Amino acid sequence: MSAQPDATPRRDPFEILGLPQGSNEERVRARYLELVKLHPPERDPERFREIHRAYQAARDPMAIAKHLVRPLTDDEPRPWRDLIAEHRQRPPRMRTEFLLSLGNLDPSKTRGDSRS
């Protein structure tokens, strides 16, 4: 009898946050901040509370550890088409070097390495 009574049935916090298998602390936090922006407390208080509760549970190192090392065979693999569809909605971010290189001036005006 060590568990605390809680009126709400427990759902996987990682599922509530929409985090895939293998999400680490950074991903958990980034996803939480992303969801909070989408569902701010003043506009969507109920969803915000759910997200906040899930984040509180999911940020626990033990919860993250269990989520990370959960055997892959516990879940069905996601269909390829779902993965492609998901990434279609998320264009890749630019790497820092590439982004900074967009500010290069014409080669004639540059000095140093001119590999680009």
Next chain:
Amino acid sequence: MGRSKKQKGNSKRPRRRIPRPSATLTPEAKRNRITRKRPIAAEGERQEDVAVFDVRARASLPADVAAQAATVQEALDLLSQSRDEDALDRLRVIPRRSPLSEWRLFARGLVDWYADRFDRAEQAWRKLDPSRRPARIVTVLRESRQEPSATSDGSQAASAARLVRTLRIERPALREASARLSQIRDPQGDRIGRDTIEWLKGFVHEYRWMDPDLVQSLEAAALHRVAMQPYVDLFAAATRSFRGPDHDPKLTLLSSRYEGKFEGGDVREAKLLRSYLKNDLPRCERLSPAVRGAIASHLYLEAARELADPPNPFAHVMRLMGRYQPEDNDRIEERFRQAVESYPSNHEAHEEFAAWIESRIDDARASKSDREKFSKLLSGVMARWSESLPDEVEPRLWLVDHYLEEEQLESAKPHVDWLSSCRHEDPRVRVTPWKWELLEALRLARRKSRLPQVEQRLDAAEAMWPDWLPQRWLPYLRAAIAWRGGDKAGFDARRAETPGSSPGPLTDAVMMLAAAQKMRIPAAELKEFRQPVEKAVRSPRLISTPDLMDVGSFFWDLQRVSLLYPAYRMHGSKIGRELISRLDGKAKLESPQSDAAVLWMGRFRFWANRFECGVPKAVIRAASENPYAAAAILQTVIESDVSPAVFPKLPFDASIELVRSAAKTAADRFDRYLFATLADRAAEARSKFPSDTPFSPFAGFGWYPDDDEEDEADEYEAELDPGRTDEFFTSGDDDPPEPKPKPMFFRFDSDEEPDSVPAPRGADHAPEKTSDEEFRRTRPKDPLGRNKRNQKGSRP
């Protein structure tokens, strides 16, 4: 043929290179252009901007500005990983007057630009200095949103914009992946062949830089599929070629788990797991030390569980028959200890370590010296639990009892004070002052000279007796004090106050024995109290059912306030088993005593092993209406720690509902708390085992119960990858490898005969025909250690 001078002269003239418009570049050339792009400082460019990408330039700047330049670079790295809020947080340290504040504006606009909030991005960017690098980047980003024809003026910005467009809009990686994966004629998409793995290897190499998230997702999806298939050659090919996630970059943990699925894979499984814990995990720097510790703790705990309670029904049967190697207590203890030490805040590790030690103490086979050793160990484990998780009441409640028993009042006092001031919902915590008085009375009874104080303490305890705990034991305690003081007349008088033979002689005898033992009546004198109980237990069929129920109810009272007496171990389970046989017959649950007795039996899973359903028929019948019966069912399944589907006869889900509703309506405070706690734990257990079918070691490999499906599966695999030949699914031998899975589970409580249990491909043994050799395979293996008799060579 010779060449004229004119011709030679012409050939020496440098040829004018006509740049090809990038629109006509091959996909490979485009990819190369994108991956080779580097920032280059322009003539006269501000050093603050150069310092963002060139560490050497920071040397010429004041220290604070150089540090800000490094911060900008870190923030841009975070933005590339979609960690927008972290990036903006990082940039807050740059003051507005800093020459690098331009980059703050740039980053804020970039976050909006990535989220397609272009108006907001423009608002952030409008103040940028056009002569600085951030503004030049913004110009390119703006142009990248234009149609290609409008950006084909050949300027540097237009060329860069085309690259951005290629990267973010044309997305060659996504196009290629989409085209290739759509060719797989696999309706479920849950399998993978060698062609796909080979293609993905090349894809990963080409596009990791351009579309890292997509590449990572596809790698993870491919690894997921190979891990679920039995083809070790495919698994090896995939793990050699693909990167693992942050917590397992070399895929050592995944490989360990994969090896563990095969008969004879124990040695490699253990070796890989050790290597992961020792070498890989400590180097996972993208995880915080807390998460690394928690992972280690969880894995050690899994290892301890597997050793202590192997997930194999054969083990329990064989142990009972004496044909199974006994538990390796030292190794189990070591694994639990490692689990606790790796992450001291792991509640489960402490709880299960303590429960395991208690089970060793309660083991009927344990010697006295073993019991003493484990009792000593338990006190250390509880103390450590309380230190590591000071807000948990469980270890404190135990430590109060223990320290008073050991006469260590100073050690007990802080826990008593903490519990007394704690506003915990657990009713046992709120009655700590009562428990303190009662335990003090029991402690003082050790010396005859202190007996008057014992009475005083008992009076104090009586005054604050919990409203949820019957007081009927109190007269027995007073009678025992009189006996202890040699006051025979007093004893007789007190005994006359006790309920006596109502409702049954066994209850009376048990309560008296418990009081006598708790009040330290010497062993020689205790015989008089022990005899009636032992005599009754020798002929259990002569005990009336109401008497048995009442004894069970009394045991429940002692159990829930942790006051069980030492002799209970000798007859508790015998009385319980007799009660079970009555409840399997005509007996019904129709009194408060029977409700309490059922809770007591449920606490011990009705003395069944982990895979047995020991719940008596009357309890199952009553579970639809009686919350106590439903609670006992939940307790049984929860303590078994297996899927509720292993016990198909038990109405698990309906019991959760009934118990949850009773948690709101029960009159007794203790029952309300118990029901609420059990309902939560049961819901947790349900989410842990969501499947409606009992788990099977073959489930992960896609083996089917029906042999006919084997052929269908082969046909299906042939269609899986276009152009695939059969050899892709083999190791090059004529016959495909047939990895032998571990011995499978069958359901002890089902009506099915063992013959009807689905057999894996290649396994022709039915459980009842299992040979000694096969039984030996069921010995517990240490997931982290070496077993002396591990089979070798049977892994394909």
